[in-house]
Amino acid sequence: MDIQIIVAPIIGGTIGLITNVIAIKMLFRPLYPKYLFGRQLPFTPGLIPKEKNRLALSLGSTISNNLMNREVLEKVLLSGDLCAKITDAIDSFVDHQSRNEQSLREFLYGILSKEEIDAILQSGKADLSGLLHNKLANAQMGGKISQIVVEHAIKKVHESLLGVIGADKLISLMAKPAENLLAKNINEMLQNNSKQLVGDLLEQESSKLLSMRMCDLIAGRREQFNQFKGYVLSAYKKLVTEYLPRALEALNISKIVENRISEMDAREMEKVVLQVMNKELNAIIWLGGILGFLMGFAYVL
DSSP states (O other), rough: OHHHHHHHHHHHHHHHHHHHHHHHHHHHHHHSSEETEEEEEEOOOOOOHHTTTHHHHHHHHHHIIIIHHHHHHHHHHSHHHHHHHHHHHHHHHHHHHHHOOOOOHHHHHHHHHHHHHHHHHHHEEEEEHHHHHHHHHHHHHHHHHHHHHEEEEEEOOOOOOOOHHHHHHHHHHHHHHHHHHHHHHHHHHHHHHHHHHHHHHHHHHHHHHHSSSSHHHHHHHHHHHHHHHHHHHHHHHHHHHHHHHHHHHHHHHHHHHHHHHHHHHHHHHHHHHHHHHHHHHHHHHHHHHHHHHHHHHHHOO
16 A cells, blocks of 8 residues: 555645644734844734734724614614513512512612712702792792682681671672782791791601601502503613614714724733634634645545
8 A cells, every 4th residue: 555645644634734723823923023133024913913903993893883783782672572671670679679678768778878868868858848948938829828718718708697797798898908918928927937847847758758668668559560660661762762872972882892902912812812713713723634634635646
């Protein structure tokens, strides 16, 4: 038997393996330019380190335009599965809280720190108290209240014995002056005392609300939470359709990817590519060996 039938395929396969290993190594190595007598040697650095900036720009553009564009993200974010997960999460939260015996205050302290919650509550109460005080201290408020009081008084007089004997006519003549005087006094009272009254009322009611157990807050309000679930889902869909384009524009995914790749060290980039394509690159190496083996076998035939 001619020994070349064995030797030639083995040599061809070996050459195929070695050349493919070298070719793949040259994609990354050398990592940095090499110089001889002040002149940069050809094929240094490797192809990927040399073209890193161009690859970064190309990858950033490809990911932004084809993988993370508005259409793709909207399809994912508005998919039936994701919307179902949102509603399921709300149902799960409500179901859990229906058995939670923590007070609302304790529940909130579990989300943020006590200082943060207290600061938010104080700020909210101060804003609401100021708003209600300004509304109540408005000069028109006293006029409206006095008008209602006087009209109610005249109606009662008409319905009483005084109305029969004609006293209601006298009271009607006095209605306007009485209304003006009453409005003035009510306005003064509201301006001087409404802030304290509103503040005390808000303090009492907020304290009562914060002391309620979560299970008591949930009990009997299933229908309201079902409506709330619909509102949340509707708001979510509107948020995605209306604000996603602005978010993508602000994020500038293309630039983020480009900058991240450009910032990567040559060794880090090599490691990432090998992690992703190690199986495929090894297949290329062995394919070179197989092709070399077949070429050597064909040569001796």
